[in-house]
């Protein structure tokens with residue numbers, strides 16, 4: 256099997272999309288799919304799909320396409336879709352509440368098990384079945400549920416302080432919605448979701464329609480990677 260760390264970031268981001276669509280095809284009883292069909296459904300260029308799959312090894316035959324069950328099982332193993340990763344959310348404000356309602360319903364392998372806030376008016380209750388605790392329970396809950404990931408939706412001025420708390424509690428990955436650049440130890444990975452940058456990147460590509468698809472990928476990848484502190 257190809258090494259995960261050799262896969263370009265833009266490809267890795269598309270794998271869950273392929274996985275979800277293949278799962279749908281599998282449920283419909285389809286046995287094979289071509290890159291052209293995948294392309295039509297997922298609105299991704301067929302050459303990009305073939306290149307993405309080529310990073311994973313020999314998965315398809317020319318003129319036959321891809322075997323749905325095989326590819327699905329391969330991606331399931333690759334993405335470790337059978338393992339559920341427990342996630343917590345810190346900061347039950349406007350954005351935090353919206354994400355709790357959403358609870359990443361398309362992903363079978365991640366689950367928000369608890370939320371936290373420093374405001375006593377917001378904890379000791381449930382939102383969509385997810386319990387909200389005070390920050391003093393952080394370590395206990397992280398240990399109890401073996402939580403690996405924290406979603407950060409706190410105000411920017413407390414982002415680093417809260418990051419230090421979640422790292423101290425044992426969390427290994429942070430999805431950071433705050434505009435703050437975070438400092439973490441080397442064994443902790445931070446992904447920064449910056450909606451302003453995403454919007455600006457979209458506007459850039461709209462204004463530069465002649466930028467080649469591959470250049471777009473490289474630039475998008477560079478833009479995305481520059482948002483990651485790891």
Ligand SMILES: NC(=O)c1ccc[n+]([C@@H]2O[C@H](COP(=O)([O-])OP(=O)(O)OC[C@H]3O[C@@H](n4cnc5c(N)ncnc54)[C@H](O)[C@@H]3O)[C@@H](O)[C@H]2O)c1
Pocket residue numbers: 345346347348349350351371372373374377390407408409410411413417432433434450
């Ligand atoms: N609202 C949006 O659409 C949006 C979009 C993109 C990014 N963001 C970013 O997400 C973050 C949250 O935005 P919001 O609009 O939901 O803010 P908000 O003020 O509505 O919510 C913040 C929550 O964090 C809690 N909090 C404050 N200090 C804390 C601490 N030390 N420990 C734990 N909880 C604490 C507050 O009690 C509050 O419930 C901000 O950094 C914002 O820049 C928000």
